[in-house]
Amino acid sequence: xxxxxxxxxxxxxxxxxxxxxxxxxxxxxxxxxxxxxxxxxxxxxxxxxxxxxxxxxxxxxxxxxxxxxxxxxxxxxxxxxxxxxxxxxxxxxxxxxxxxxxxxxxxxxxxxxxxxxxxxxxxxxxxxxxxxxxxxxxxxxxxxxxxxxxxxxxxxxxxxxxxxxxxxxxxxxxxxxxxxxxxxxxxxxxxxxxxxxxxxxxxxxxxxxxxxxxxxxxxxxxxx
Amino acid sequence: xxxxxxxxxxxxxxxxxxxxxxxxxxxxxxxxxxxxxxxxxxxxxxxxxxxxxxxxxxxxxxxxxxxxxxxxxxxxxxxxxxxxxxxxxxxxxxxxxxxxxxxxxxxxxxxxxxxxxxxxxxxxxxxxxxxxxxxxxxxxxxxxxxxxxxxxxxxxxxxxxxxxxxxxxxxxxxxxxxxxxxxxxxxxxxxxxxxxxxxxxxxxxxxxxxxxxxxxxxxxxxxxx
Numbered sequence: 015x016x017x018x019x020x021x022x023x024x025x026x027x028x029x030x031x032x033x034x035x036x037x038x039x040x041x042x043x044x045x046x047x048x049x050x051x052x053x054x055x056x057x058x059x060x061x062x063x064x065x066x067x068x069x070x071x072x073x074x075x076x077x078x079x080x081x082x083x084x085x086x087x088x089x090x091x092x093x094x095x096x097x098x099x100x101x102x103x104x105x106x107x108x109x110x111x112x113x114x115x116x117x118x119x120x121x122x123x124x125x126x127x128x129x130x131x132x133x134x135x136x137x138x139x140x141x142x143x144x145x146x147x148x149x150x151x152x153x154x155x156x157x158x159x160x161x162x163x164x165x166x167x168x169x170x171x172x173x174x175x176x177x178x179x180x181x182x183x184x185x186x187x188x189x190x191x192x193x194x195x196x197x198x199x200x201x202x203x204x205x206x207x208x209x210x211x212x213x214x215x216x217x218x219x220x221x222x223x224x225x226x227x228x229x230x231x232x233x234x235x236x237x238x
Numbered sequence: 239x240x241x242x243x244x245x246x247x248x249x250x251x252x253x254x255x256x257x258x259x260x261x262x263x264x265x266x267x268x269x270x271x272x273x274x275x276x277x278x279x280x281x282x283x284x285x286x287x288x289x290x291x292x293x294x295x296x297x298x299x300x301x302x303x304x305x306x307x308x309x310x311x312x313x314x315x316x317x318x319x320x321x322x323x324x325x326x327x328x329x330x331x332x333x334x335x336x337x338x339x340x341x342x343x344x345x346x347x348x349x350x351x352x353x354x355x356x357x358x359x360x361x362x363x364x365x366x367x368x369x370x371x372x373x374x375x376x377x378x379x380x381x382x383x384x385x386x387x388x389x390x391x392x393x394x395x396x397x398x399x400x401x402x403x404x405x406x407x408x409x410x411x412x413x414x415x416x417x418x419x420x421x422x423x424x425x426x427x428x429x430x431x432x433x434x435x436x437x438x439x440x441x442x443x444x445x446x447x448x449x450x451x452x453x454x455x456x457x458x459x460x461x462x463x
Contacts, residue, residue: 075440076437078394078440079436079437079440079441079444080398080433080436080437080440081398081399081400081401081402081412081436082398082401083401083402083404083405083412084401084412084415084429084432084433084436085433087415087416087419087425087429088425088429088430088433091419091425091426091429092425092426092429092430095425095426169303169304172306173305173306173307174306175306176306176307176308176309177306177308177402179308180405186309187306187308187309187312190309190312191312194312194316198320199320200312200313200315200316200317200318200319200320201313201316201317201320201321203316204309204310204312204313204316204317205313207305207309207312207313208301208305208309208310208313211304211305211306211309212301212304212305215303215304215305216300216304219300219303219304
């Protein structure tokens with residue numbers, strides 16, 4: 015009985031690989047785009063312009079305050095009403111990128127705020143331009159605060175990518191859902207799906223923990 | 239464009255939305271209570287010296303944190319009947335949310351307990367307090383204080399996560415939006431309305447988090463949801 019099911023599962027491994035590929039691709043693309051956008055937003059958020067900062071803050075709150083599933087539905091079903099036709103894949107990428115950017119924006123902003131003002135003033139006094147100040151003085155120091163939660167955010171992003179299966183993208187979770195219709199063993203099928211995610215996420219969780227410990231130590235040294 | 243956005247339809251469906259909102263609130267509350275119980279047990283196991291307790295607790299926490307809630311939900315939804323437990327979708331959903339959030343809450347509680355300086359325990363021992371007395375009078379009041387804000391953060395996450403239960407057809411808030419969207423082909427009305435309701439819940443919990451950290455005399459929490 016269990017043999018038959020295993021055989022039948024083994025038969026659907028091309029589908030599983032495609033699902034894993036889809037999950038990785040979705041996560042990777044939105045991770046890169048979301049990080050770039052998130053850093054940009056985070057810098058603008060702390061940039062001193064009240065209006066820009068509060069607009070970004072309000073948008074971040076909207077995104078943090080609503081379930082990701084609802085955001086996907088909104089993007090997938092409502093943007094077409096504005097004349098923007100989207101495939102499920104593009105809609106998924108937009109939703110995930112937006113989500114990642116909002117969370118990363120707050121992480122980056124917190125990092126930048128943690129840099130003592132004296133540092134910025136010293137940079138100003140040395141005649142560094144705005145861009146130089148950001149790139150050579152503020153960001154390198156902010157990274158110590160930013161890096162551990164940033165990696166943690168990537169884990170969340172990979173996990174959230176499972177929700178796009180709701181608009182019909184064949185990612186790893188969707189594959190599990192499809193396979194369980196044929197092989198009626200939910201425990202086994204979704205255990206394997208879980209293993210798939212675990213292989214991708216667990217190394218990142220370990221990395222985040224290590225970074226946290228190392229950055230904490232580095233911080234301690236400075237305080238001494 | 240949205241020029242034929244129909245407020246009338248929204249009002250017509252308002253009872254459905256109201257029911258969905260109420261369901262979301264109480265199922266989240268119930269799941270949160272369950273998650274607290276799971277979290278306390280896991281944290282207690284994780285703080286034992288014996289590997290016998292620590293290893294399973296750590297393994298469970300890691301397994302939950304490294305896999306998506308949706309996969310966990312389907313695991314229970316399709317897996318439990320196989321073990322002979324045929325439960326209503328709602329119960330499966332509450333179970334999944336409790337087991338998932340419990341792992342995160344365990345880490346919050348553990349961090350809270352570890353944040354108490356060792357000297358506090360030693361002072362308790364030196365004053366001749368028993369373990370129970372130390373826990374009750376020294377450790378737990380302080381743990382309570384530092385864990386309230388992150389626990390409220392987790393409550394926000396839980397309320398949002400509960401939207402996934404619509405995918406196993408629990409009739410909560412998101413399901414109400416889906417019904418309106420599919421019955422009347424009005425996705426804008428359906429999903430924008432439920433987004434507004436979720437925001438309402440979010441701001442309530444966020445306000446509560448802010449108030450609690452002021453009452454507790456902590457820094458105004460940069461909520462990390």
